[in-house]
Amino acid sequence: xxxxxxxxxxxxxxxxxxxxxxxxxxxxxxxxxxxxxxxxxxxxxxxxxxxxxxxxxxxxxxxxxxxxxxxxxxxxxxxxxxxxxxxxxxxxxxxxxxxxxxxxxxxxxxxxxxxxxxxxxxxxxxxxxxxxxxxxxxxxxxxxxxxxxxxxxxxxxxxxxxxxxxxxxxxxxxxxxxxxxxxxxxxxxxxxxxxxxxxxxxxxxxxxxxxxxxxxxxxxxxxxxxxxxxxxxxxxxxxxxxxxxxxxxxx
Numbered sequence: 001x002x003x004x005x006x007x008x009x010x011x012x013x014x015x016x017x018x019x020x021x022x023x024x025x026x027x028x029x030x031x032x033x034x035x036x037x038x039x040x041x042x043x044x045x046x047x048x049x050x051x052x053x054x055x056x057x058x059x060x061x062x063x064x065x066x067x068x069x070x071x072x073x074x075x076x077x078x079x080x081x082x083x084x085x086x087x088x089x090x091x092x093x094x095x096x097x098x099x100x101x102x103x104x105x106x107x108x109x110x111x112x113x114x115x116x117x118x119x120x121x122x123x124x125x126x127x128x129x130x131x132x133x134x135x136x137x138x139x140x141x142x143x144x145x146x147x148x149x150x151x152x153x154x155x156x157x158x159x160x161x162x163x164x165x166x167x168x169x170x171x172x173x174x175x176x177x178x179x180x181x182x183x184x185x186x187x188x189x190x191x192x193x194x195x196x197x198x199x200x201x202x203x204x205x206x207x208x209x210x211x212x213x214x215x216x217x218x219x220x221x222x223x224x225x226x227x228x229x230x231x232x233x234x235x236x237x238x239x240x241x242x243x244x245x246x247x248x249x250x251x
Contacts, residue, residue, distance in 0.1 A: 001037065001206055005037050005206075009034075009206055010210075010212060010213040012030055013211070013212060013213020013214040013216075014213040014216050014220070016029055016052060016213070017055035017058060017059065017213065017216060017219075018220050019217075020052060020055050020059060020159065020214070020221065021058075021062065021217070021224075022221045022224055022225040022228070022236060023160065024159010024160050024162065024182075024185060025157045025158075025159060025243075026055065026214070027154075027155050028243065028247070030051065031044055031045065034048055037206065039203055039206070042092070042201070043202070043203055045154065046092070046196040046200045046201060047202050047203045047207045048155075049089075049152075049155065049189055049193050049196060050197060050202050051207040051208070051211045051214060052211075053186065053214075054211040054214050054218070055211070055213075055215055055218040056190070056218065057215075058214070058218025059186075059218035060179070061219075062219045062221065063178065063222045063225070064179075065226075066176045066179035066226065067179045067180070069172070069176070070179065070180050074180060074183060074184075076136050077141065077184055078183070078184065078187055081144060084146065084147065084148025084188065085148045085149070085152035086195065087152060088150060088151060088152020088153035088192065089152040089192035091149070091152070091153045092152070092153050092154075092192075105245040112242055116238060136169075140165070143165050144165060147162050147165060148184070148187075148188045151185065151188040151189070152188055155188075155189070158188065159185050163178060166180060166181060175225075175226060
């Protein structure tokens with residue numbers, strides 16, 4: 001990797017860390033950059049997963065203030081995210097990278113629609129919920145696990161899909177849920193990265209450069225994200241999700 005390529009990847013890593021923390025679609029720019037640098041799709045995917053882990057951790061630390069009171073929810077969802085991330089990473093090792101390409105844009109567009117409809121869907125679920133029901137049912141946990149499986153396999157717009165699910169089922173507000181999303185995405189990426197390092201094919205030079213940029217971007221993203229009003233954050237999530245979906249459809 002040339003000095004120019006490393007510099008470009010570092011800057012992309014910073015942007016990816018910001019996007020991942022605020023919205024959750026860092027792969028929109030980091031994965032295509034690795035492809036442009038000449039890495040094969042599966043190698044680029046594994047390298048991307050490893051390189052983005054420090055950004056997820058950095059963003060979660062930057063959002064730690066918003067995580068107060070989210071412990072009970074995290075204790076339930078963290079095992080599901082870990083299991084799903086591991087399963088998705090295993091699928092990447094045994095299946096061709098093109099398997100989900102036809103359905104990924106549809107999933108992202110569905111997530112954008114869920115983000116837009118979230119206030120109404122959440123209100124409907126809340127009216128139907130029994131007194132004392134905290135919203136952490138089996139269906140909710142399974143959907144989070146499936147989202148994590150997708151994240152371990154590919155991960156583009158994983159955060160968009162996850163924040164949509166969290167906001168529909170929970171009532172804490174977008175900022176605490178965004179902080180929760182950062183923790184869960186970090187777990188998915190971390191579990192996948194451990195597997196890829198152990199038995200996969202990771203390009204270490206770009207992974208380390210991307211990791212350095214993503215870690216810096218995660219801190220910046222936390223400062224930006226917590227200043228955004230809920231409606232602005234919702235618009236940002238949908239806008240990035242639409243860009244990801246359109247880019248994947250036309251590519």
